[in-house]
Amino acid sequence: MKTLYITDLDGTMLNSKGELSPYSFNGVKKLIEGGVLFSVATARTAATVTDMFRGTGLNSPIALMNGVCVYDSAAGRSLISHSIDKNSARRVLEIYAAHNKHPMLYFDKGDFLEIVYTEIDNAHQYEYITDRNARRLKKFVRADGYELDGKDDLLYIVSFDKPSELEDIYSEIKEIEGVVSCFYADNYTDCNFLETMNSSISKGTAASEIKKLTGAERVIAFGDNLNDIPLFEAADEAYAVSNGHEALKKIATGVIGTNDSDAVIRFIMEREGIDL
Numbered sequence: 001m002k003t004l005y006i007t008d009l010d011g012t013m014l015n016s017k018g019e020l021s022p023y024s025f026n027g028v029k030k031l032i033e034g035g036v037l038f039s040v041a042t043a044r045t046a047a048t049v050t051d052m053f054r055g056t057g058l059n060s061p062i063a064l065m066n067g068v069c070v071y072d073s074a075a076g077r078s079l080i081s082h083s084i085d086k087n088s089a090r091r092v093l094e095i096y097a098a099h100n101k102h103p104m105l106y107f108d109k110g111d112f113l114e115i116v117y118t119e120i121d122n123a124h125q126y127e128y129i130t131d132r133n134a135r136r137l138k139k140f141v142r143a144d145g146y147e148l149d150g151k152d153d154l155l156y157i158v159s160f161d162k163p164s165e166l167e168d169i170y171s172e173i174k175e176i177e178g179v180v181s182c183f184y185a186d187n188y189t190d191c192n193f194l195e196t197m198n199s200s201i202s203k204g205t206a207a208s209e210i211k212k213l214t215g216a217e218r219v220i221a222f223g224d225n226l227n228d229i230p231l232f233e234a235a236d237e238a239y240a241v242s243n244g245h246e247a248l249k250k251i252a253t254g255v256i257g258t259n260d261s262d263a264v265i266r267f268i269m270e271r272e273g274i275d276l
Contacts, residue, residue, distance in 0.1 A: 002037065004216035005268050006063070006207050008231070009042040009049070011187040011224035012241050013264045018188060020052050027265035027276055032057040034274050037214050039063070041203040041221070041231050043182075043195060045106075045113055046071050047138040061213050063206030065106065066182055066227055068155045068197050070209050080209055081108055082198040084154045088178035092157055092196055093146055095172045101165070103194075104129075105146060106156035112137045113155075118145060122161055124191050157196040160186060166194045182227040184245075195227075204230030220271075222256075222264045223248060239267065 007013045015021050020028075031038050041063035042049060049062065050073065059074040070080040084092075096103050102119040115138060120126050133140050148154065159166060163185075170183040173196055180199040185192050211219055221228070221235035224244035232238035232251055240252040241259050249255050257263030269276065 002215060002217045004037040004039060004060075004207075004211055004214055004219045005031075005222075006039040006041050006210065006219060006231070006235075007222040007264050008203075008224060008228050009040055009044060009052075011243065012222050012228075012259055013040070015260050016187075021262055023262045023276070024265040025053075025056060027262070027269055028053065028056040028058065030274055030276055031265075031268060031272065032059065034272065036268070036272055036274070037216055038268070039210055039214075041067065041207055041223075041228075043193070043227060045138060046076075047113070047132065047135040049073075050076070050137070051135075061210045063203055063210060065156050066195060066197060067201045067203045067206035067230070069108075070206050070213070078108070078110075079213070080206075081155060082201045083108070083152055084157070084196070084198050085178045086148050086151070086154070088176055089148055089154055089157065091176050092173055092179060095169055095176075096159070099169050101159060101161070101169060103157050103159040103196075105154055106158065107151065108153040108155050109139075112139055115140045116143050116146065117141075118143055121159070121165075122191075124160060124186075124189050128160070155197065158193065160189075160191045160193045162190065163192040166192055170194055184226040187225075202230035203228060204232075204234035207231055207234045220268075222267075224259065239264075 039060040043066050061070050072079050104117045107114040173181050181196045183194050218236040221231045221238045224241050237253045239256050240249045243258045
């Protein structure tokens with residue numbers, strides 16, 4: 001039976017430094033060389049994921065931005081993407097404005113993502129922008145305002161701040177038709193991410209799309225956080241890392257080791273009978 005293994009990255013397959021360890025890197029390479037279907041489902045974009053896995057031979061489609069985009073990792077292009085309805089997006093931005101907060105908007109420009117922001121709300125957002133500004137496939141643009149007229153390529157609305165600064169915004173966005181939001185703790189700071197996207201998609205829908213594209217018959221998933229719940233619900237088996245959120249562990253098939261112990265790659269290699 002052809003199995004697709006699909007894993008979250010931050011807090012799950014990546015270690016506490018946000019890195020793919022040498023063991024996991026070599027493990028992925030060994031699995032792919034052995035014909036195992038391996039993919040990822042992450043909130044990250046192609047700009048960081050493709051660099052991280054360069055040299056492993058990763059050739060299966062991957063799910064980016066919590067399922068907004070299914071990306072062909074071999075060809076370097078999007079296969080499927082889901083934009084946000086402009087009327088819904090305007091309502092989301094009105095809520096942010098009422099709370100004097102300034103999210104980042106991700107626009108699909110084909111070969112790269114254009115990320116528009118108007119103000120920087122905190123030091124973590126500043127570090128996020130400066131750290132990623134020089135990366136391939138991503139361009140940050142500071143603007144005087146958010147322009148949506150004539151644009152049909154808005155994929156993602158993102159903000160991060162202390163949880164208390166975003167909780168009310170999250171509660172209000174949840175009432176808007178046409179969009180869905182993920183609100184969860186960042187693995188590396190004391191902030192929460194608030195990510196808004198088309199309501200028809202999730203990591204789970206992207207996993208189903210990848211399953212079809214690869215011809216897999218079953219899906220085994222791995223995760224650590226609340227945005228992995230749809231992925232777990234779409235999988236035949238789902239395993240939470242032991243450092244993961246308790247709510248995710250409750251719906252998991254089982255709990256494996258920590259992200260710092262290469263638990264995901266060790267599990268897959270043992271299941272497939274492959275030694276490193």
